[in-house]
Amino acid sequence: MVKPLVLLPPVAFAALAGLFLWGMNRTDPTALPSALIGKAAPPVETVALGEAQMFTDADLRDGKIKLVNFWASWCAPCRVEHPTLKAMAEDGVEIYGVNWKDKPAQALSFLAELGDPFTKIGADPKNTMGLDWGVAGVPETFVIDGEGTVLLRYAGPITQKVLDEQISPLLAGENE
Numbered sequence: 001m002v003k004p005l006v007l008l009p010p011v012a013f014a015a016l017a018g019l020f021l022w023g024m025n026r027t028d029p030t031a032l033p034s035a036l037i038g039k040a041a042p043p044v045e046t047v048a049l050g051e052a053q054m055f056t057d058a059d060l061r062d063g064k065i066k067l068v069n070f071w072a073s074w075c076a077p078c079r080v081e082h083p084t085l086k087a088m089a090e091d092g093v094e095i096y097g098v099n100w101k102d103k104p105a106q107a108l109s110f111l112a113e114l115g116d117p118f119t120k121i122g123a124d125p126k127n128t129m130g131l132d133w134g135v136a137g138v139p140e141t142f143v144i145d146g147e148g149t150v151l152l153r154y155a156g157p158i159t160q161k162v163l164d165e166q167i168s169p170l171l172a173g174e175n176e
Contacts, residue, residue, distance in 0.1 A: 034134055034153040041068070041148050042132035046098060046122025050108045055096045055120035061148035065171055066094040066119070068142045070130060072102040073110035075138045081157035082114045088163070089117035093171060097121040100130055100138050143170045 036042070044057050060066070069085065071078040089095055097118035099107040104123060124130050133142065136155060143152040151170050154162060 034150070036134060036142075036150040036153060039150060041142070041144050041150050042129070044122065045129040045132065046124050049099050049104055049121050049123040052116075052118070052121045054122045057148070059096065059120060060144050061146070063146040064094060065146060065151075065173065066096060066144050067167070068096045068098060068133075068144055069118070070098045070100045070124075070133070070135050070138050070140045072100050072138045073106040074102065077157040078139045079110075079114070081139055081159070082117070084158045084160065084163060085117040086115050088158075089119070094119045098129060099123040099125075100135065101125060101127055141167075143167060145173075 041057075041060050044055060044060065046054060048054055060068070067088070085095055095118050097120075099121065102123065102125065104125075107123065122129075127135075129135075133140075134153070139155075139157055141152075141154045141158055142150055143154075145151050152166060154166060156162075158167065
């Protein structure tokens with residue numbers, strides 16, 4: 001006769017493994033919660049990046065929906081998303097860039113090589129703005145409505161799927 005206590009470890013292990021599996025499949029792993037959704041965007045605190053025109057808090061509250069994109073020259077996923085940003089800019093989407101924890105010469109070289117999709121840009125070399133916005137890494141993109149309210153935070157490179165499913169519906173809201 002098998003003693004009931006002998007079955008306890010394998011049953012406990014199976015239950016724990018099932019719980020982990022359920023938890024991993026429950027949500028989108030790229031979706032990071034943000035306390036900013038539905039609230040006013042934190043202040044814009046950047047320094048100049050080369051001769052590029054810097055953006056301000058007023059730019060975030062100009063009545064038009066826009067994106068704020070945190071990026072860096074050393075970031076491989078930023079390079080992957082760059083063609084999507086350029087295509088969006090060519091379609092008239094205003095994208096405000098924040099060069100995050102980067103060296104100015106390398107950031108400017110990145111833009112010279114790949115093109116500059118940003119309406120205005122600033123640098124955040126000491127992560128001052130990034131901390132206020134809750135940036136965990138780059139790329140991270142925020143969709144901001146015309147009053148400066150955060151509508152979406154997306155961590156990771158913007159792909160065509162992300163654009164179609166998450167960002168474009170918010171941008172289309174501007175025309176309604």
